Amino acid sequence: MTDSYEEPAPTPPADRATLLDGVRFAFGTLTVLPARITRWDRPAARTGMACAPLAGLVVGLLAAVPGVLAALGGGPLLAAAVTVAVPAALTRGLHLDGLADTADGLGSAKPAEAALRIMKQSDIGPFGVVALVLTLLVQVAALSNAYADGWARGALAAVTAAVAARLAMTLASRDGVPAARPEGLGAAVAGVVPRRTAAALTALTTVAAAAAALPLGLPAAARAAVAVAAALLAAELLLRRCVRRFDGVTGDVFGALAETAATTALIVLALG
Template sequence: MKDSFEDPPQSPPTERAPLLDGVRFAFGTLTVLPARITRWDRPAARTGMACAPLAGLAVGLLAAVPGVLLLVLGGGPLLAAAVTVAVPAALTRGLHLDGLADTVDGLGSAKPAEEALRIMKQSDIGPFGVIALLVVFLVQVAALTNVYADSWVRGALAGVLAAVTARLAMTLAARDGVPAARPGGLGAAVAGVVPLRSAVLVTALTVAACTAAALPLGLPAAAQHAAAVLVALPVAELLLRRCVRRFDGVTGDVFGALSEVSATVVLVVLALG
């Protein structure tokens, strides 16, 4: 992720960047996939954060391929799940996991907002962050192992759905009305750039697409995949509101935490039943 922008306004820009510029912004900011960012401004951020689920789709597909191959070659559900979980971390240089650890350290510090933000900016990870990383990784692998044990199709779809929902949570966190905790960094770059109506539309389209993707597995499976997204997003919203109250806004670390928490909830819901 890139840090730039200084003291941006906290309302959506009236201008919309072209779709291609937005897609490049989303891929170049939220992944390490090669994407030449042609615009780095608020209008590009508006379009880019609305396109965040597309970046998640790419990450999910790239994560599912090696997982399925390992399963088909006899590696077993556990190995397939571990690799599927590891690939998104590699495709973000671990920044979302780092954001989760820093956010949990900040929340657990019981310090005033300014000091908590300082703790989050430190390069080291505290005990709260370490525990959060271990729990999230273990839960994601355990849940995805159960899904892969059922079938490679469900396992691959679960990996894709988790990655898409993780970025959809970022779209919603970048909606109008959510302030940045500090003037610089990714949080300030994308805070409040997506109009609420656009965020709702992207959410509806994403949920519909996820449901349709699972329809070949039957109506119960399609309903379960829709439920996974619809459960994950409110959980992410609760975390978002907690962070806004605690830090007086969002930061890049908070976006990373929302991503990992959303993905984890999706996998847990899909592992049930």
């Protein structure tokens, strides 16, 4: 992955961006859903990355619907495979590509500049292949386990993982996180989200995940909250490693964080 987001023409800077500007930024950069980006500046990026969990909610719901249909007609394994395929399609595979490229960069054991060059190459190395295969296997296995306990648990797992994945991107955009390159998505969103906003969104998402799972019982609600927390912790550990290794974040790193968070959330939800 090479930060292959299409940047629209720059717009005159402004102090604040509207919510609609932010929603368009979030959906236009993080999904293939029709959303014309009207602004590409720091204020729009700030609002857009704060809206990233909303994009995750939509992606999760769009993945859960065919997953539930497959579970009712074909069983949990088919449902899991379909549910994993939909987010990949809705992101043009960019997050998975970012995971592979980040794995290659981290595994190269080369200085930051050389590792970043490796990540920009169009091919995928052995570390990337292993990371992709294992991640997809774990995601399908975890979702299959969740669907085996009922379509509602499977759907809830899909949505929770998708939201947690995008929330991890929000947290990676907080104040103090530098960009590794002067261009690309990483440079556009690095350090744009205030820490208070990131903390508030984390609390809100955790409570919302627990509330959504509450109809399945108190243990399910607690597990959903733990899944979000575990997903963010795993993503944070990877983020710190990448910042130390690459001197900042890139679009590839954001993709890797999303996949790491989603996979961790699915594992926790499957353990119940």
